[in-house]
Amino acid sequence: MNTNRLLIILATITTLYFSVSCVPVRQYQDMKSRSEKCEQERDYLKSQNKELTEKSAETDLSVTKIQKQIDALKLDTLTLGTSLRKMIVQYDKINQLNDELMKKLKLKNIESAEEAQKLLVQLQQLQETLQKKEDDLKKMEKDLNMKKTNLDELTTQLDEKDQAIQKKNVRLLELESVLSKKDSMVKALKDKVSNALQGYEGNGLSIVQKNGKVYVLLEEKVLFQSGKWDVGTKGQKALKDLAAVLEKNSDINVVIEGHTDDVPFKGTNGIEDNWDLSTKRATAIVKIILSNSKIDAKRLMAAGRSQYMPIDAAKTPEARTKNRRTEIILTPKLDELFKVLESN
Incomplete structure (x- = not known):
């Protein structure tokens, strides 16, 4: 693999990880695109692994x-x-x-x-x-x-x-x-998060491992009232428990994404639309995690996705309930993997 390309990918990932606070829509989409390229690179490595095995045969x-x-x-x-x-x-x-x-x-x-x-x-x-x-x-x-x-x-x-x-x-x-080490790390991280949040799973909170990451999905009712971005007492307790796990795992970067349904938001209290609401919610979660832990702020990034990444595209109340959610995405750092690629 071309070393320059790897440096570009590494720089992109570093930029994503070092971003904190609210991210404008176009800037965030650009950062998300770069993150997805990183995922493609991982898939490429797997295909490269398979290709090298076939060439060896x-x-x-x-x-x-x-x-x-x-x-x-x-x-x-x-x-x-x-x-x-x-x-x-x-x-x-x-x-x-x-x-x-x-x-x-x-x-x-x-x-x-x-x-x-x-x-x-x-x-x-x-x-x-x-x-x-x-x-x-x-x-x-x-x-x-x-x-x-x-x-x-x-x-x-x-x-x-x-x-x-x-x-x-x-x-x-x-x-x-x-x-293998990365997969084991992700599996161990999921187990730690599940143990810390076991009292919430099945009650509007779910934990999923996919694409080399751990996704903590929280329904709106766990954290927020409808149309609000202040986190309730129950939600704050869950976020504090999660922050304790993240504080002990410094090699994990965290992205908090706010998602809404497709019902237009009638602006109140300085909130114009679903973009503002989803971003406010993501930022509120970041602040709670930082205020209840010693996590380096450079590891966190907040993003508002509005209604444009629904889980269920149906126009039913049930589908909209699923789509009103917050996703906390935990990603292991890829420094060791990049070192192996650069050495070859």
């Missing part, structure tokens, strides 16, 4: 093929070596026979020219046979050297393949370790 097949070629070359080399040794023995025998004939030709008193001629013909034939054997021997030696050269080249290729596989496996293990 292909490399294993290639290594197996090369190994078979090496085994075949070794067999050919063994066969050529055996033939070479046999030819050397034959050559030595022929050469010995040739020496004996030469000695006989020199020492023996040839009684007739005809017998001498026969010996000369036989000697010539032996010399021709010897020359042919020498030529064959040279050819076999040349073939054997070529086989050895090919064997060395394939062995080098095999070593390079092994090194490439090892590097890919190391990167896969690092990515899998980081992703």
Whole structure:
């Protein structure tokens, strides 16, 4: 992955995490878009993980093929070596026979020219046979050297393949370790939040783990009266319990989103519409969390989503009740994951 691109993503995430207080609609949507790009990057990492695994399997097949070629070359080399040794023995025998004939030709008193001629013909034939054997021997030696050269080249290729596989496996293990650690962190965070808010679950509050994040969904009745942004006593207690968990987990960033239904809000007390109401509610929650904990404000971000991200798009009272909600989104920091990507 391109390092510049990673730096841009990291800068975007940092900007999102360092934003506090009310966020204008266009600015927030832009920040949300960047956050979604980060999610796409995570999906990309998973697909990259799968792709690297598939390439590793292909490399294993290639290594197996090369190994078979090496085994075949070794067999050919063994066969050529055996033939070479046999030819050397034959050559030595022929050469010995040739020496004996030469000695006989020199020492023996040839009684007739005809017998001498026969010996000369036989000697010539032996010399021709010897020359042919020498030529064959040279050819076999040349073939054997070529086989050895090919064997060395394939062995080098095999070593390079092994090194490439090892590097890919190391990167896969690092990515899998980081992703596994992140998933475990999210699961542990969900359990901690569930334990802290167990008295509220099923009574207008639900906790969901998805897309590598923990979502705490609170219906309007848990926190606010209709059209108001002052958090009630029950809602403040739930937020204080949640703040205690967040305070102990400093590696978690928090986004508070206010959502309304699609019924137009009649402006009162300086509130013009659903945008204002949803933003006021999100900001009120941020202030309660900060005032009841030692959480670094840079970790929190408040956003108003108005009626434009409904859970249920129906125009019924039940659907509108679902849509009037607050979502507290808990996201683990991705610093360790970015370090692994930059190192590769």
